[in-house]
Amino acid sequence: MLLDKHLDELEYKRVGLVMNPTARVEGSHMLDTLLARDINVTALFAPEHGFRGDVGAGETIEDGIDQSTGLPVFSLYGKTRTPTQEMLKQVDILLFDIQDVGARFYTYNATLGNIIEAAAGLNIPVWILDRPNPAGDMISGWMMQEKHRSFVGKYPVPMVHGMTLGELGKMMVGEQWIKNAEQASVRVIPMESWDRSMKWPETGLDWIPPSPNLPTFYHAYVYLGTVLFEGTILSEGRGTEDPFLRIGSPQTKLTTSHIAKLRRQFAGVNIERRSFTPEAIPGKASNPKFEGEQCHGIAIQVTDPKAFNPVVLGAELLTTLLEATPNASLNDYMVKLSGIDNSFLQEQLKDDLYLKKWEKSAHEFKERRKQYLLYE
Secondary structure, three states, X not given: OHHHXXXXXXXXXXXXXXXXXXXXXXXEEHHHXXXXXXXXXXXXXXXXXXXXXXXXXXXXXXXXXOOOOOOEEEEOOOOOOOOOOOOOOOOOEEEEEOOOOOEOOOOXXXXXXXXXXXXXXXXXXXXXXXXXOOOOOOOEEEEOOHHHOEOOEOOOOEEEOOOOHHHHHHHHHHOOOOOOHHHOOEEEEOOOOOOOOOOHHHHOOOOOOOOOOOOOHHHHHHHHHHHHHHHEOOEOOOOOOOOOOEEEEOOOOOOHHHHHHHHHHOOOEEEEEEEEOOOOEOOOEOOOOOOOOOEEEEEEEEOOHHHOOHHHHHHHHHHHHHHOOOOOOEOHHHHHHHOOOHHHHHHHHHHHOHHHHHHHHHHHHHHHHHHHOOOO
């Protein structure tokens, strides 16, 4: 949509790009496409995983030079996560183009908020080149408590919010979740032909991994729930060919009844007992849990993403695998992922009390976000 309808508006402007490898149109990266159209790109900004997407989760990114173009690359996932005035001195407008997965704890929405905040203070407009929410309109999971705010949970939205980044950017400004919101100039370049009911396969678009450990849509979809295992001692499958679709530990002892119960609960997904051994994978898993040790647990295969809620699946798997793993516990990272105290989380998992809590918060959030939605 940018190329077809708005490219002339970038003429004579110094353009900064906040992008990663998902910023593609018909196979070509937006950076290369804009340069080929004689757009004056002056600076690149790298979120988590890097501008070219070759950095593992949580790994620090350094400032540098893009080897293909010679343009400066400024890190937004290193010493600073907000662009400085110095970084923006050669920029008249910022284009933000990153494929999201629709989760609060996926750091690209926090990066977007930081970009808008910094740009507003310098009167620099931000254009968000909108892309689909792969999970569609799903709203699920706990609302974040303010005291647990972090870079993996920066805004008061459910774990899975059902919005595009364009819509969420508008909400950040409208609800004044960011500094300088009154001065912010945010414009969304909307999609055509996308509606909220669509899961990713229905878009017909190619899947470009938004991070190294989400190689397919199915990994990204189940990740919305199984990410919770990052907040435990159990392996979430990093260091295997199927991160977030393999869960377990050397101590886990699942029974046939455990698996049978899970299968009864969830259609659209196959769950089997499986052993696996995490290994270090450069750029994907430099130091996975239980590296070189055989883990026992489950393998997940998606057959129909519309038939189940992956966040509910993650919660039920969490209950089951903690029960099947001696001395299993939650760590401090769980608080950042769920957005609530671990004691509350464990209490709500008993007897499925969390489901009523999620239903109530989803209804309240749906009403609050209504004015910011761009698509039916």
